[in-house]
Structure formats: structure tokens, C-alpha cells
Amino acid sequence: MRDALALVLLPVPLVAAVLPAAFAGGGTRRWFGGRGESQRADAQAAKDAAAAAFYELDSAQRDLRISIETITAVDSSPAARRAVDDFAELGRRIDEVSHRYIEAVDAHDLDRDDLEASAAARARTQLTQAKDELTRAKQDLDRFAQGLGPLLDKAETQLARLAPAVERARQTLLAASTALDAVRASGLKADDLAARLAALGPELTKLNQGAGRHGVAETLQRADRVARDGDAVRAEAERLPERAAEIDRRLVSLRTRAQALTTRAEQVEPILSELRRRFTTNCWQDLQSVPTQAAENVRQAETKLADARTARDEQRWPDATALLGTVRALLNATDEAVSAAGDRLTRLNAVSKDPEQEIQRTRFAIRDAQRLAMAGRNTADPRHARPLDDSVARLDRAIATLEGRHPDYWHFLTETESVRQTVARVVAQIREERGGGAARGGGAA
Template sequence: MTTARSWWRRGDNLRAEALAAKDAAAQAFYELDTAQRELEISIETISAVEQSPEASRALSGFRALGEKIDQVSAAYIATVDAHDLDRDELDHASASRAVSELTRAKDDLVNARTELERYQSTMTPLLNRAETQLARLAPARERAKQSLLAASNALDAVRAAGITADELASRLAALAPELTKLNEGAAKHGVKETVQRADDIRRKAEAVRAEAERLPEQAREIDKRLVSLRTRVQALGTRAEGVAPVLSELRRRFSLACWQDLQQVPEQAAQAVRQAETALAEARRARDGQQWAQATAKLASVRALMDDVDGAVGAAGDRLRRLNEVSKDPKAEVEKTRFVIRDAQRLAMQGRTTPEPRHARPLDEAVARLDRALAALEGRHPDYWAFLTETAAVRETANRVVSNIREDRAAGR
């Protein structure tokens, strides 16, 4: 009885060892399966984001490793199926073989998991990069949709104010196909492209919103400019009519050279006023049709025409005033010019016994030019305008010498 009980205990111990080996192998299989699933998630994340050669190699490596894991897992399952450890007639040899084969299966599973973990560690940089991009995806999509909503609300608000904003509505409607692709997600279009699409939608929608919010103020500004420019056109039209008497006085009192270049001013001014009136009417029609860009462009052309009229009309009056002044007292213009020349000469001599020739020569020539200009007034029909033009040129020469001297001294020359 003692001997029989000993054999029974030994058989029971072997069954326990076999069951323990089976449990250990099952635990190893579970841990390998868990690690493989985690790596699959990482590979899917990388594949969704990365299209680089590095990502392609990672995917190929994972497939090869997966085949090896499948072989090890299949061997484990076959081993478990080959040994029924619960049957009553489990003999010593069967139990020993089960312990050996299950232990080997467990070791293979552990080795496969170790290799899997080692491979997973090499994927860390790729995974981190992919996760960073994925982290941008949801916020980018949300910002795009919020911008679209804000643009739509802004359009509704300006329409309620009586502004159609058709062009902005068309731009917003053109984003619909892109929104469809955005909603299809990164699984279809890739994370990088989806983030870029979301950012592009956001920028375009924000531009529409901003322009829509500016429309009421733009309309008010255009209305104000229409009134202002209308008043200016009328005023300049009246001023243009006064050019003819100015020219008449210029012709009567001064030589041909003093006014010849102004002969076309009355007709040019009248034509510019007519063109401005036409452009104003076109601007009004564009504003009434809510063609804001066209209205703004027309108003800009009106303003440019008025600036030209202003300059031409002002030139005639200014010419008469200056000619009156110089004909009464030419010496005042001469003294003004001499003062500028003397100021330049004093600067050229500052700290020197003789001036630099490159500074002295133009100043000496300026003195001579001034004397010649004054002498030219002694004829019967003096050209006062040529005199004023020449004195202005002489002053410019003196001022240029002053600038050169200051530049040389600032540079230590």
C-alpha cells in the first residue's frame, strides 16, 4: 500500500508540473498576444501618418515579425491540443513529455515577445512623430469647422442688414467639397493632408468672415466717399473755370515762355472733370449693385483725376503769383539763392583754409549761373519763368554740395 501510494503521489506531482507548464505557456502566449496587439496599433498609427521610406521599412519588418509570431503561436496551440492533462490515465511518460514540450513552447513565446519588444523600441521615434501629427488632427478639424460656422454667421448678419454678399457666399460655398474630404478623415486622405486641408479651410473661411464683417463699414465708407468726391468734383470744376482768366493775364503781362506750357490746362481740366463725373456715376451704380471692389476702384480713379486737376489748376495760379512777385522784385529771389550758396560755402570752409575742389567748383559755377540768370532779365521781354527755374536749380546744386560735405565728414573723409 505504501509503494502504491508513492507512485500515485509521483504521478500527481507530474500532472501538477505539466499543468504549471501549461499555465506558464498560456501566460507567455497572452503576454505575446498583448504586445503584438499594442505594436499593431503603433504600426497603424505610423502608417496613417507616415509615407516615408522609413515607415515602409517598419511595416515590412512588422509583417516579417508577425509571420514568425504566428508560427510560434501555432506551435504553442498545437502543443496544448496534443496533451490532455485532465484525463485519469495520464502516465508518467506523457506527463514528462507534456512538461518538456509546454516549457519549450513557453520559452519560444517568451523569446518572440522579447524580439517583439526590441523591435518596438526601434519604432519609438517614428511613433512619437506620428502621434504628434495625430494630436494636431482633431484640433485642426475643429478650428476649421468653427471658422466655417463663424463665416456663415457673419454672412447671415450682413444679409440681414440688406447686403447680399454674393461673392463671399460663392467663396464659402466653394469650400463644401473640401469640407466633405475633411469629414472623410485621415483614414482615407492621410493625416498630413487632412491637417493641411483643415488649415486651408480655416484660413479661407476666416478671410470670408473678416470681409463679411467689414462689409457694412465698407458700404458706409463708400457712401461717404461718394458724397465727398462729388463735392470735390464740383469745386474743382468751378476752379477749372477760373484758369482761363489766369491764362489771359499771363498772356497779357508776360512773355510766351512764361505761360506756353499752361495753354492746355483749361481744356485738360474740363476733360478731367467730365471724366470724374462719369466715373462717379459708375461708382454709384456699382455701389447700388453691391459691387464693392468695382465701386472702390472707380472712386480711386476719380480721386486720381481730381489730384491731376488740382495740380494743373493750382499750377496756373501759382505761376501767376510767382511771376508777379519776381517781376516786382527779382532781387528777393536772387538774395534767397545767394543765401543758400553762401551757407554752402561756409560749410565747405569749416575747419579748412581752402575748400575741397570737388565742393568749390560746383559752388563757384552756381554763383556764375545766378549772375547770368539775373543778367538775362535786362531784355525787353524778360523770361521770368526761366529765371525762377534757373534759381531753383542753383539752390538745388548748393543743397547737393551740402549733403555731400556732410556725408564725407560723417564717413571721416
């Protein structure tokens, strides 16, 4: 009791001197206020700033790692691989900086009661250095992230395409299946289309397994391929009824044409008889085989038509289409040969009655070309004048063949036609050289 009373009666300065020591011995700070507390506060502020910098760097690194994973999931180009390597190198530098920051934090307990002012100052210095290193690392990371822009945009674009592409492939296959069912319901087999659609089944299974198993790029390619092939099956299935109807129409049309050509081919022999009777051998000799060849072509065409009918009945559409193409080619050749005989007689009749019309037509073409060659010039270019002069001589020689008892009118017609073709080439050459500006003189037909 006396001790307590004596303590109360001590002078005030002495109490002030004893209290700090008592608090220090009882687990409170050994010093209070003044420059020491300021050093502790500065150190704590440096620690907080370093912690904020560390958090920002860690968050940026996590975000950038997601970007890198996005790129690698889609892109295997050299630029993408280089970005991965550069990010790994940055990661190693960030680990070193982070390790020094953690060491600085662990080395200084700013909450210690007996923290010296010098220790607080050292802590502040080291933590500030750690913060500066973390900030520089964050800046490097930001610059690296900016450089990733094009690669990341490309990758994100592909990822954005992924789900719609897969869904489009699924819907395309569904539409193809629906179209195929409708065709079969109408009585058409469409076995080849069914086989093509069935072949896409394993591809759909892989699409359903997802990009995580097969990769984004491969899945996108597969989705596009399935959509394209499925859409082709759907389109062909929808066209199949029309295709069958078209084949039916062509079968009827080509059969009618073959019958008509059979009748026309029978008329070739009387035409040849008249040619033999009225004109020289050179005028008709090349047509001698037309009747035999026409009959053979028609016979082959009818055989192919029967094969095409069988293919159509069996719904072998490609075979039917190919056979009908062969029939058409045979009938076209027959038509040309039969028409050639009739045209030959018509032209020979005309020229034998009045060769002057053919002569004047050719002379006009030559004169027309000569005027064009001289347009704007005192003398014609030898490259143009020579073939035109030769054409004049050729025409004169062709006219001379008409003299005599048995003129070769066919030689005359082929020669004058050849002359006009030569003249037409000269005219085209002149106009090309003059840039199409020389329109005078008309055309040489």
C-alpha cells in the same frame, strides 16, 4: 476478500513501492518529487515568462500600429513613408520570433504525466530562448516608437485640430449667412456676396462627409479655406451698409469739388493773360493748354460721376467704387493744373520784385554744404567739391540771365531750384559716408 486482506497485511515498504506504479497505471504521473518535478517547474516558469514577453510584444505592436495609422492618415511626407516601411520590416521580424515561440510552446506538453526530466530541460531551454528573442524584439520596437515621436506629435496635433476646424468652418458659414440676411433685410441686394456664399455649399458638404472619405490633411485645408472665405463674406456683408453710405458721401463730395473746379478753371484764362502781358514766352508757354484741359477733365469727371450714381443705384458696388476713383484722379489732375497757373504767377511776381531773396537762399544752401564738406578736413573730397563748385557757377549764370530788358524769371527760378536739389544730394552723400555723425552746418534746403 483474501486478496484485499493480504494487501492490507503487506509490509509498509512494499506498499510504498507499489503505490507509484499503481498511480502511474491509473493515469497519474509516473514520477513524483525530486529533481524531475523541479525540471518541470523550471520549464513551466520559462513558459510563463515567454508568454508574458509575447503578450507585452503583441500589445506594444498593436499600440504602435495605431500610431502608424495615425501618422499615415495625416502625413504623406518621405519621413512618414519611411516609418511605414520600417514598421513593416519590424513586423516581419516579430512574426518570425512569434512563430518560433509558438513552435516551442506546441513542441512541449509540460502537463504530460510521462514527461521526462530531459524533455523538461529542453523545453525550458527553448522557451527561454524564445522569451529572449521576444524581449529583444520588444526592445527594438520600443526604440522605433521613440523615434516616431516628432512624426506622431505632428499627426496628433493635426488630428486634434480636425474637429475644431470643421466646427469653426460651419459656424463661420452660419455667421456669414446671418449677416447676409440682415443686409438684405435693410434693402441691399448683395447678390455677389450671396453667390460667393452659395459657392461654399459643396465644400461644406465635403466637410460633413468627414475625414474618413477625404483624408485628414485635405479636410483640414478645406476647413481652413471655408472658414477664411466665409469670414470674408461675413465681414463684407457687415461693412456693406457703411460702404453704401461712404459711396453716397463720395458722390456728393466729388460733385461739389467738380463744380468748384469748374469755377476755378474759369479763372485760369485771366491769369494767363497777365502772364503773357508781363513776362516772356518761356514763363507761361507750358500753361497754354490748362484751360482747355481743365474743362475736358471736369466734363469727363461729371460723366463718370453719373455712371457711378447709376452703379450705386443698381448696387454694383465694385463698379461704383472704381468709377469714383477715376473721378478723383481726373479732379486731382485738374486741381494741380489750375493751381500751377496761379502759383506760377505768384512766384514770378515775387521774383520780379525781389530776386535777391531767391539768390541768397541758394547761396546759403551752397555755403552750408561747403562747410559740411570741409568739416574735419584740410581739403574737400573732389567728389563733393566738384558739384558744389559747379553749383556756384550755375548760380552766377542764372543771376546773369536777369540782366537785360526782358529777364526770363522762370528759367531763373527753375535753375536755382535745380541747384539747391544738387546741393541737397551732396549733403546727403556726405552724411551717409560719415555715418550720420556730421551734423555741423545744418541742412541745405
